[in-house]
Amino acid sequence: MVVKQISIFLENKSGRLAEVTSILGDNGIDISALSLADTTNFGILRLIVNDPDKAETVLRENGFTTSVTSVTAIGVKDEPGGLAAALRVLKDAGIEIEYMYAFVSKKDDEALVILKTGNLEKTAEVLSSGGISVLSAEEVYDL
Amino acid sequence: MLYWNQSRECMPREEMQKLQSERLIKTVKRMYHNVPFYRARMQEKGIEPGDIKGIEDLSKLPFTYKQDLRDNYPFGTFAAPMSEIVRVHASSGTTGKKTVVGYTRSDIERWSEVMARTLVSAGATKESVIQVAYGYGLFTGGLGVHYGAERLGASVIPISGGNTRLQVEIMKDFGTTILACTPSYALYMAEELEEAGIKLSELKLKAGVFGAEPWSEAMRNEIERRLGIMAIDIYGLSEVIGPGVASECPCKCGLHIQEDHFLPEIIDPETEEVLPPGSKGELVFTTITKEGMPLIRYRTRDLSSLDYSTCECGRTLVRMSKVTGRTDDMLIIRGVNVFPSQIESVLLEMGETAPHYQIIVDRVSNLDIMEVWVEMTPAMFSDEVKRIEDLERTLRKRIEDTLGINVQVRLVEPKSIERSQGKAKRVIDKRKI
Known part of the structure; x- marks a missing residue:
């Protein structure tokens, strides 16, 4: 149930994002989801890719500072209130979300959401028993 | 009033x-008998x-280094018992x-004397109103000038540094005639x-005594023009006594060293050989009247030269040229x-090895600013913005606590700091001094 996410430290300089994505492209790594958290001086690029270990290796070889974090991926109904239903389950269980981002799925009626919480196991458990679909790593990497 | 103590200054x-010989002999005895580290060093030699019969034997004596003061931290180099010590000051170590x-x-009392001489050489009298905008506290600047001004009988405004709006209001309302601060603060x-x-x-401002940081003739001209005053360069370092070691007279042709108290030499910093008058090299001081913490042949790391010719002002005191640089990597930021x-020692606390860093120094609106760029390492990195911002804050606070000045910390990507022959260039000083 645990999905590996790669985070990359980027300075706010032009061309850095292009650099990262071309390194991944040149190495045949497919990005399935992406989010960029930015501040005045730096940004953190978070990626879900089809081969996290290889992605981390090639990025480090190219001098980037990276880290691998475990996150949870869920599928929510692509309709009004779909995301709210999932978040309510977490709120009721007292689980706080550190950050989250959404991306499209190949299925028409489902949106995918990546969540970072303090306790992954409990998050997956609470969501599953709340009727929310938690995705496996393979399902997410292959998107 | 031309001089404070004509018989000595001329x-x-x-x-x-x-006089210097008599005082040197006394000081060497005091050091040998009271300061174990220096006695050991003399015995090694x-x-x-x-063996020390006069100043001609000075070069036989071993040097004292800043590291010696650190090795004997805090009071191990004192030559008087604590019951006789009435004041301590401190400056940053390495x-x-x-x-x-x-x-x-x-x-x-001696410090007040040499500081009074300094103020008089800038034109001060007991009618002067002296605004002391050097910091008060462990730093010697504020209290050093303060005591000299009181000795002279001038009126002292002990305003210390900072709060610039108040500084200029008081300057106007109290009729300050002499300003004492760093040259960049004057601007x-x-x-x-x-x-x-x-x-x-x-x-009513007439003159300023400016020191504690290097400054150029161009900066002097700008200060003199914009404040309508005579700007005098003063020199001192806490190890020797604080401000009052040397100062310019109105001729502005070198800084007269109060050499009845502080015996100067110029040496080659590599070979440690004493160089003849006029040669440029490292300034070395021997204090010959201090009791609390005399220093023999103290390596200042400041580059200068000595001129023994009599000055137009009538003083015979040897003149040192304006300090033009350092033989080590010390920076002077806002004094x-x-x-x-x-x-580096702060960064080392963050992990097993210190990340690459670079110090960027600049002068913006006449104030020195310092940025520390630190390369992000995997150990410091996190996927959460909050944690990285916390790290930036922690680093900034620890560096500020260590240095005692404000800094900006910027985290940068690995390998983004320029390296020459594999070694990072630690300091980029963009100030045009």
């Missing part, structure tokens, strides 16, 4: 040398106090620990005066001594 060379100095009651005050709409004609190694 003393014929022969008499001065005789096979020298006894009796790796966090401060360099501590101690004064006996008569040291404070900052000139700007504040303009902003506050205070005209030079509303001020505060900063060593790159201090920043």
Whole structure:
């Protein structure tokens, strides 16, 4: 149930994002989801890719500072209130979300959401028993 | 009033040398008997106090280094018992620990004496109103000038540094005639005066005694023009006594060293050989009247040269040229001594190895600013913005606590700091001094 996410430290300089994505492209790594958290001086690029270990290796070889974090991926109904239903389950269980981002799925009626919480196991458990679909790593990497 | 102590300041060379010799002999005895580290150093060289018969024997004595003060932190280099020490001051050391100095009651009197001479050479009298905008506290600047001004009988405004709007208001309302601060702060005050709409004609300012950081002739001209005053360069370092070691006279042709108290030499910093007058090299001081913490042949790391010719002002005191640089990597930021190694020691606390870093120094609106760029390492990195911002804050706070000045910390990507021959260039100083 645990999905590996790669985070990359980027300075706010032009061309850095292009650099990262071309390194991944040149190495045949497919990005399935992406989010960029930015501040005045730096940004953190978070990626879900089809081969996290290889992605981390090639990025480090190219001098980037990276880290691998475990996150949870869920599928929510692509309709009004779909995301709210999932978040309510977490709120009721007292689980706080550190950050989250959404991306499209190949299925028409489902949106995918990546969540970072303090306790992954409990998050997956609470969501599953709340009727929310938690995705496996393979399902997410292959998107 | 031309001089504060004419008999000393205009003393014929022969008499001065005789006085210096007597005082040196006494100081060497005091050090040998009271300061174990220096006695050991003399014994290593096979020298006894009796071997020193006058200033001609000075070069036989071993040097004292800043590291010695650190090794004997805090009071191990004192030559008087704590019951006789009435004051301690401290300045930044190379790796966090401060360099501590101690004064006996008569040291404070001597310090007031040399500082009074300094102020008089800038034109001060007992009618003067002296605004002391050097920091008060462990730093010697504020209290050093303060005691000299009181000795002279001038009126002292002990305002210390900072709060520039108040500085310029008081300057106008109290009729300050002499300003004492760092030269960059003087320029900052000139700007504040303009902003506050205070005209030079509303001020009584006549002169300024500026020091504690390097400054150029161009900067002097700018200060003199914008404040309408005579700007005098003063030199001092806490290890020797603080401000008052040397100062310019109105001729502005070198800084007269108060050599009846502080014996100067110029050496080649590599070979440690004494160089003849006029040669450029490292300035070395021997204090010959201090009791609390005398220093013999103290390596200042400041580059200068000595001129023994009599000055137009009538003083016979030897003149040192304006300090043009350092033989080590010490930086002076807003009058505060900063060593790159201090920043390295803070960074080392963050992990097993210190990340690459670079110090960027610049002068913006006449104030020194310092940025520390730190390369992000996997150990410091997190996927959460909050944690990285916390890290930035922690680093900034620890560096500020260590250095005692404000800094900006910027986290940068690995390998983004330029390296020459594999070694990072630690300091980029963009100031045009």
